[in-house]
Amino acid sequence: MKLVTLANGTRDGRLHVVNQAGTKVLAVPSAVCMQHALENWEAVLPELTELSTKVENEGQAFEGADALSPLPRAVQWLDGSAFETHFLLIQQAWGLPITGLPKRPLMYQGMSDRFLAPTQTAVFPSEDDGVDFEGEFGVILGDVPMGTSAKDALQYVRLIVLINDWSLRALGPIEMATGFGWLQCKPACSVAPFAVTPDTLGDAWKDGRVCLPLTIHLDDKLFGSASGDEMKFGFDELIAHAAYSRDLPAGTILGSGTVANSNYAEVGSSCIAERRAIEQIDTGQGITPFMGNGDRVVMEARHPEFGDIFGKIEQHIAIPE
Amino acid sequence: MKLVTLANGTRDGRLHVVNQAGTKVLAVPSAVCMQHALENWEAVLPELTELSTKVENEGQAFEGADALSPLPRAVQWLDGSAFETHFLLIQQAWGLPITGLPKRPLMYQGMSDRFLAPTQTAVFPSEDDGVDFEGEFGVILGDVPMGTSAKDALQYVRLIVLINDWSLRALGPIEMATGFGWLQCKPACSVAPFAVTPDTLGDAWKDGRVCLPLTIHLDDKLFGSASGDEMKFGFDELIAHAAYSRDLPAGTILGSGTVANSNYAEVGSSCIAERRAIEQIDTGQGITPFMGNGDRVVMEARHPEFGDIFGKIEQHIAIPE
Numbered sequence: 001m002k003l004v005t006l007a008n009g010t011r012d013g014r015l016h017v018v019n020q021a022g023t024k025v026l027a028v029p030s031a032v033c034m035q036h037a038l039e040n041w042e043a044v045l046p047e048l049t050e051l052s053t054k055v056e057n058e059g060q061a062f063e064g065a066d067a068l069s070p071l072p073r074a075v076q077w078l079d080g081s082a083f084e085t086h087f088l089l090i091q092q093a094w095g096l097p098i099t100g101l102p103k104r105p106l107m108y109q110g111m112s113d114r115f116l117a118p119t120q121t122a123v124f125p126s127e128d129d130g131v132d133f134e135g136e137f138g139v140i141l142g143d144v145p146m147g148t149s150a151k152d153a154l155q156y157v158r159l160i161v162l163i164n165d166w167s168l169r170a171l172g173p174i175e176m177a178t179g180f181g182w183l184q185c186k187p188a189c190s191v192a193p194f195a196v197t198p199d200t201l202g203d204a205w206k207d208g209r210v211c212l213p214l215t216i217h218l219d220d221k222l223f224g225s226a227s228g229d230e231m232k233f234g235f236d237e238l239i240a241h242a243a244y245s246r247d248l249p250a251g252t253i254l255g256s257g258t259v260a261n262s263n264y265a266e267v268g269s270s271c272i273a274e275r276r277a278i279e280q281i282d283t284g285q286g287i288t289p290f291m292g293n294g295d296r297v298v299m300e301a302r303h304p305e306f307g308d309i310f311g312k313i314e315q316h317i318a319i320p321e
Numbered sequence: 322m323k324l325v326t327l328a329n330g331t332r333d334g335r336l337h338v339v340n341q342a343g344t345k346v347l348a349v350p351s352a353v354c355m356q357h358a359l360e361n362w363e364a365v366l367p368e369l370t371e372l373s374t375k376v377e378n379e380g381q382a383f384e385g386a387d388a389l390s391p392l393p394r395a396v397q398w399l400d401g402s403a404f405e406t407h408f409l410l411i412q413q414a415w416g417l418p419i420t421g422l423p424k425r426p427l428m429y430q431g432m433s434d435r436f437l438a439p440t441q442t443a444v445f446p447s448e449d450d451g452v453d454f455e456g457e458f459g460v461i462l463g464d465v466p467m468g469t470s471a472k473d474a475l476q477y478v479r480l481i482v483l484i485n486d487w488s489l490r491a492l493g494p495i496e497m498a499t500g501f502g503w504l505q506c507k508p509a510c511s512v513a514p515f516a517v518t519p520d521t522l523g524d525a526w527k528d529g530r531v532c533l534p535l536t537i538h539l540d541d542k543l544f545g546s547a548s549g550d551e552m553k554f555g556f557d558e559l560i561a562h563a564a565y566s567r568d569l570p571a572g573t574i575l576g577s578g579t580v581a582n583s584n585y586a587e588v589g590s591s592c593i594a595e596r597r598a599i600e601q602i603d604t605g606q607g608i609t610p611f612m613g614n615g616d617r618v619v620m621e622a623r624h625p626e627f628g629d630i631f632g633k634i635e636q637h638i639a640i641p642e
Binding site: 073075078102104106109110111113123124129146147168171175176177178180181182183187188241244252 | 394396397399402423425427428429430431432433434435444445446450467468489492495496497498499500501502503504505506507508509562563565566567568570573
C-alpha cells in the first residue's frame with residue numbers, strides 16, 4: 001500500500017491512497033490527514049486497504065505537482081547514523097582516530113515542524129555554509145512504548161519513506177564540538193511523495209533494512225546509487241535506542257543516516273561530504289563543490305521487480321543575494 | 322494576561338484564560354487549543370484580552386488539578402544554555418579548560434511531542450541514569466522568519482513559561498562525546514500551568530530576560546532560588562541564533578538553560594548537577610545524590626509585587642522495579 005499527502009491549504013494536507021505506479025489517487029474519506037491515520041491506524045487500516053484495491057480502476061489521475069511530504073509536519077524526527085562506511089570515510093578524511101561506529105547507535109533529534117514538499121525549492125542563508133544533501137531511508141512509527149526492545153520493535157513500523165536530510169556542512173563541526181549537537185546545521189528535510197507499508201517492498205524489507213539502491217542525480221549527473229542493506233544497526237535497533245527513556249508517539253519519523261556502501265568506488269555516495277572525504281583520501285583534497293544557487297538534486301529508489309517505490313524528490317536550492 | 326490549558330480528553334487540551342491569582346478560569350470559545358491561538362494570535366488576541374477582564378468576576382473556580390502543560394505537545398522545543406555561572410562551575414568541577422560560554426549561543430533541539438503536566442509523575446527507566454531536574458525560564462514564539470536579527474526578535478515573544486527540563490545525567494557525557502547531542506539523556510520536560518504575556522511580568526521582563534527568582538524545593542527543602550536576570554545571551558539573541566537557517570513556527574518553545582547566578586553560595590542552584598559540581602570544587606567530591614523513586618521537586622517564581630506568576634510545577638518521580 002502506498003499513501004500520499006496532497007496539498008489542500010491546511011498545514012497537514014489531505015491523505016490519499018495511490019496506485020502501484022504512482023499515477024492515480026483516491027482521497028481517504030475518514031482520515032483527513034496522515035497524522036490522524038497514524039494515531040488511529042488499526043481503525044483506519046481496513047479502509048486504506050479497500051481503497052488500495054479500488055485506486056487502480058477508480059482513482060483520479062495524479063501527476064505529482066500537489067504532493068507534499070507524507071507528514072508535512074511531524075511530531076518527532078530522529079535521525080540515526082547507521083552506515084559504517086560513511087563514518088569510516090569521514091574519520092579517515094578528517095584525520096580522526098579510525099574507530100568505526102560506536103557500539104551504541106548514533107542518533108540526534110532534528111526539527112520536525114516542517115518537511116519540505118518533494119519538489120519544493122529549498123532556501124538557505126549562504127553558500128558559505130556548505131549546502132549538502134543526504135540520501136536516507138526512514139520509517140514512520142506507530143505508538144512505541146518506552147523500553148521497547150529491538151526484538152519487539154519492528155511491529156511498530158507503519159510506513160517506509162525516502163528522505164533528503166539537508167545539511168549545512170560548514171556549521172557541522174562547530175556544532176558538534178559543543179556536544180549540544182546540530183541545530184543551525186540541520187534545517188528542514190524533504191521526503192519523497194509516497195510513504196509505503198513494509199509489504200510493498202517484498203523481500204527488499206529485510207532485517208529492519210531497506211535493501212534497495214537509493215539513486216541520486218546532482219544536476220543531471222549520476223551521483224550515487226548505494227543500497228540500504230549495509231546498515232550496521234537495523235531500524236529495530238534504532239527504534240529500541242530511541243525508546244530507551246521515552247514513549248515514541250505515532251507519527252515519529254526515524255532516519256537511517258546517509259546511505260553508504262563499502263563498494264563506494266563503484267556505487268558512489270549519498271552526500272557531497274562523503275564524496276569529498278573520498279577525494280581527500282585519494283588526492284589530499286576535497287574537489288567536488290557543495291551546492292550553489294539553482295543546483296538541483298534528484299533522489300529515487302527503484303525495486304528490480306516493482307519499479308519506482310517512493311516517487312521522486314526533485315529539488316532546486318535557492319540562496320537569496 | 323495568563324493562559325492555562327485544561328485536560329479535555331484530547332492530545333492538545335482546551336485553552337482557558339486565568340485570573341491574576343490563578344484561582345479562576347474562563348474557557349476561550351474560539352480557540353480550542355493553545356496551538357490554535359498561537360497560529361492565529363492577532364485574530365484571537367482581542368477575545369483573550371476581553372476574557373481576561375471578565376475572568377475575575379465571571380470565572381469558574383480553579384484548583385489546578387486539570388492543568389496540563391500550556392502546550393501538551395509543541396511543534397518545536399529548543400533549549401539554550403545561557404547562564405555562564407552554570408557553565409563555569411561544570412567546567413571547573415569536571416577538570417575541563419575554563420573557557421566560559423562560547424561566543425555563539427549553545428542550543429540543542431529537544432523532543433517536543435509531549436510536555437508533562439505540572440503535577441504529573443515523571444517515569445524514568447533507572448536510578449542509575451542520574452535523574453535530575455533543571456529549572457529554566459522559556460518563551461513561546463509566534464512565527465519567526467528565517468534570518469531574524471536579535472534586534473527584531475522580541476516582537477515574536479507571545480508568552481513566557483517556567484520549565485523543568487528533566488535530565489538523565491549519567492547519559493549526558495556519553496551523548497555529548499558523540500557530537501550528536503542529547504537524546505536518551507533528555508526525556509520529556511514539564512511546564513508550569515500558566516503561560517503569561519510579557520506585560521504580566523512588569524519590569525521583571527527586561528532586555529529579553531525574566532528577572533525573577535526561580536524557587537526550587539526538593540523533598541520540601543529549599544534547593545535554590547536563582548534569578549533569570551544573569552543570562553549572558555538574552556532571549557533576543559537565542560531567537561536570532563535559532564532562526565539563522567530556518568523559519569521558527571508559531572508554538573516554538575525556547576528555553577534559557579539552567580538558571581544560575583554568580584552568588585550561588587547564597588541563592589543555591591537550579592539542578593542537582595550544579596550543586597554536585599560546587600561540592601566537587603569545595604570538597605573533592607559530589608555529595609548530593611540524584612533523585613530516587615518517589616522524590617519530589619517543586620518549582621515556582623514569585624514576583625515581589627504580583628505574587629505567584631506561573632503556578633507550580635510539583636512532580637514526583639517513579640522508577641519501575
